[in-house]
Amino acid sequence: MKFELLQLEEDRIRYLLSGVTAAFANGIRRACMSEVPVLAIDEISIYDNTSVLFDEQVGLRLGEVPLQADDLSVFAQPEECQCGGSGCPGCRVDFMLSAEGPGMVYSSDIQFTDPSVRPAFDKIPIVVLGEGEKLVIEGYATKHVGKEHSKWQAGTLCGYKNQPSLEISESCDGCGKCVEACPRNIFTVEGGRAKTTNTLECSLCKLCVDACEPGAISLSLIPSSFVVSIESAGNMPVKELVAKAAEEIKRRAEDLDAKLAELA
Ligand code: SF4
Numbered sequence: 001m002k003f004e005l006l007q008l009e010e011d012r013i014r015y016l017l018s019g020v021t022a023a024f025a026n027g028i029r030r031a032c033m034s035e036v037p038v039l040a041i042d043e044i045s046i047y048d049n050t051s052v053l054f055d056e057q058v059g060l061r062l063g064e065v066p067l068q069a070d071d072l073s074v075f076a077q078p079e080e081c082q083c084g085g086s087g088c089p090g091c092r093v094d095f096m097l098s099a100e101g102p103g104m105v106y107s108s109d110i111q112f113t114d115p116s117v118r119p120a121f122d123k124i125p126i127v128v129l130g131e132g133e134k135l136v137i138e139g140y141a142t143k144h145v146g147k148e149h150s151k152w153q154a155g156t157l158c159g160y161k162n163q164p165s166l167e168i169s170e171s172c173d174g175c176g177k178c179v180e181a182c183p184r185n186i187f188t189v190e191g192g193r194a195k196t197t198n199t200l201e202c203s204l205c206k207l208c209v210d211a212c213e214p215g216a217i218s219l220s221l222i223p224s225s226f227v228v229s230i231e232s233a234g235n236m237p238v239k240e241l242v243a244k245a246a247e248e249i250k251r252r253a254e255d256l257d258a259k260l261a262e263l264a
């Protein structure tokens with residue numbers, strides 16, 4: 001297996017993974033989306049809501065606010081907590097939201113009792129309150145995984161594509177139509193022939209193939225090589241997200257190994 005980092009920012013990563021199957025590349029993608037536990041607002045009690053939104057809509061918006069914790073490992077998932085899931089400081093973080101219009105209620109108005117927990121972004125709009133309108137809510141966040149509900153999804157835009165391979169045959173006459181057709185600026189014409197640059201950016205749209213009258217362009221997919229893009233919802237840096245997803249896959253593989261060994 002070969003790994004080549006193409007781009008790394010706080011919340012997004014792009015890398016080239018070669019010498020693996022599509023199932024392996026997809027496994028990492030899926031684990032980022034559904035197997036890495038994070039905190040999200042789970043239950044709320046609405047004491048006052050005179051805003052234009054129904055209670056359910058306010059609840060939905062609060063649930064989708066990504067939360068960060070200084071140390072996520074101090075929280076247990078409720079079903080694994082020593083309280084047996086009934087709720088305790090080990091598996092719940094309480095919050096309060098109290099606002100009065102006029103003005104926008106933002107994610108920064110969600111105040112957690114534990115100062116180590118906070119919304120990942122301050123300016124996520126929840127609802128606009130008009131003059132005299134109020135929103136008073138209490139509730140708690142719990143730790144779960146994305147396969148339970150999208151509000152616990154730590155990876156948002158997670159995808160992969162096969163690495164594209166573009167070849168230009170001798171029949172190229174240098175007409176330049178592929179240069180005009182390609183939305184990703186992959187082609188240039190030099191010395192009367194088309195050339196490709198940065199083919200990893202190719203979106204596989206085939207516009208160049210359609211534009212090339214002599215049929216000089218052949219576009220194919222390299223079957224064991226993948227460009228993987230992962231974006232974090234903001235709960236944690238994307239580097240940590242991918243590492244945790246890989247750890248989860250490893251843990252499951254070891255579990256399976258141990259179970260098979262018991263059967264042998
Ligand atoms: S469109 Fe085809 S023939 Fe024209 S420059 Fe591109 S590859 Fe060559």
Ligand code: SF4
Pocket residue numbers: 166181182183184185186201202203204205206207208209219
């Ligand atoms: S398939 Fe689309 S993106 Fe890729 S090189 Fe051709 S025109 Fe450009």
Ligand SMILES: [Zn+2]
Pocket residue numbers: 078081082083084085086087088089090091092
């Ligand atoms: Zn508990």
